[in-house]
Amino acid sequence: MLKEIVTISFFRYEGFANKWWAFTQMQWAYGKLKGTKGLGFHRMLGSGGDRGFGIYPNWNVYGLIAVWATSADAEQFFQIHPAFQDFLDHSEEHWTIYLKTSKVHGEWSGSCPFQETVEYDKKALVGVLTRATIYPKYLRHFWKFVPSVSESIHDKKGLIFSIGVGELPIVQQATFSLWESSELMMAYAYQSAYHKEVVQKTRELGWYKEEMFTRFLPYRTGGTWNGKNLLKQYF
Numbered sequence: 001m002l003k004e005i006v007t008i009s010f011f012r013y014e015g016f017a018n019k020w021w022a023f024t025q026m027q028w029a030y031g032k033l034k035g036t037k038g039l040g041f042h043r044m045l046g047s048g049g050d051r052g053f054g055i056y057p058n059w060n061v062y063g064l065i066a067v068w069a070t071s072a073d074a075e076q077f078f079q080i081h082p083a084f085q086d087f088l089d090h091s092e093e094h095w096t097i098y099l100k101t102s103k104v105h106g107e108w109s110g111s112c113p114f115q116e117t118v119e120y121d122k123k124a125l126v127g128v129l130t131r132a133t134i135y136p137k138y139l140r141h142f143w144k145f146v147p148s149v150s151e152s153i154h155d156k157k158g159l160i161f162s163i164g165v166g167e168l169p170i171v172q173q174a175t176f177s178l179w180e181s182s183e184l185m186m187a188y189a190y191q192s193a194y195h196k197e198v199v200q201k202t203r204e205l206g207w208y209k210e211e212m213f214t215r216f217l218p219y220r221t222g223g224t225w226n227g228k229n230l231l232k233q234y235f
Contacts, residue, residue, distance in 0.1 A: 002117045003070045004040075006099040006216060007078075008127075008176060010063045010163070010225065011091040018090045019059045025087075026062070026167075032083040038073020041113035042066040045165040045174070063165050063176075065129075067113055074098070078222065095225040097178070099127050099216035106131075106212035118217050122182040125234050127216035131174035158184025161230050178231065182215065 013022045026044045033042060045063035048056065064087075068074040078084055078096065088094060102120040104112060108131055162177035179185040221231045 002115055004101075004115050004117055005068050005071050005074060006066070006101060006114060007068065007074055007096055008063060008065045008099065008129075009087075009094060009096040010061060011087050012093040012225075013060050013062070013090060014092045018092075021090050022062045023059065029064075029083060032086070036077060036081060036083075038069040039077065040067040040069065041108075043167055045167065048164045048166070061163070063163075071098070093224060093227075095223040095229075096221060097127060097218050097231070098220035098222075099218050101214060102126075102217050103215040104212070105214075107210055108212050110210075112212075114214055120182075120215065121217075122186075124181060125218055125231070126179050126182045126185060127218050128177045128179065128185060129174060129214045129216070130212070132211040134173065156184075156188045159188070161225070178218065 011022065013019045023046075026046060029044050030042075033039060043065050045065060047058045047061040047063065066074070066077075068077075100118040101114040101116050102118050104114045104116060106112070158180040160178040160180065162175065164173065164175050166173045177185070218231060218234070220235060221229055223229070
């Protein structure tokens with residue numbers, strides 16, 4: 001049985017010096033993470049304004065998504081690794097969600113970085129990651145729809161948390177969200193007129209050079225976001 005787990009961490013930074021440091025880690029953190037025991041696929045992530053979905057960067061919030069061979073490897077990293085301690089020392093707040101992959105389709109940088117390790121349950125708590133590389137010729141069309149879709153997801157039934165993130169501004173975009181269940185997430189996806197229109201346009205025009213859709217089972221968290229552990233009641 002596969003023991004692989006996935007973690008996604010978010011860090012909030014305040015003050016020019018810390019924000020600049022965080023920005024530089026989009027490049028320099030990879031060297032610090034090289035050779036970390038049990039660490040496989042990993043990406044540093046920036047975020048957008050307007051709750052994470054704006055076209056302009058949010059210089060306060062950055063993330064790290066990582067695949068670990070075992071939960072023990074992840075624990076060791078979060079407890080003693082100098083790179084993670086650097087993140088904590090420079091940030092005002094940090095939140096990490098521990099995940100097991102239940103369903104995955106598509107590719108990220110030419111391969112699939114996640115392996116399904118738990119059975120998919122549409123009634124269970126779910127973390128959803130969508131990621132795409134957008135063809136340059138479709139960038140204007142894509143970003144025209146983002147504000148309306150962002151607004152349509154706000155305060156939707158079952159939504160716990162959502163943020164827009166990415167490796168490269170404008171071109172490589174991802175969203176991560178937490179929902180009370182896949183049923184409620186799918187209800188939004190199929191009932192929101194704005195979301196349905198984006199899905200239709202994607203199929204018609206082929207906006208994406210590469211895309212991935214993944215569902216995770218969250219099972220643990222560490223830290224807080226906006227002063228709260230948003231998943232505390234579920235564990």
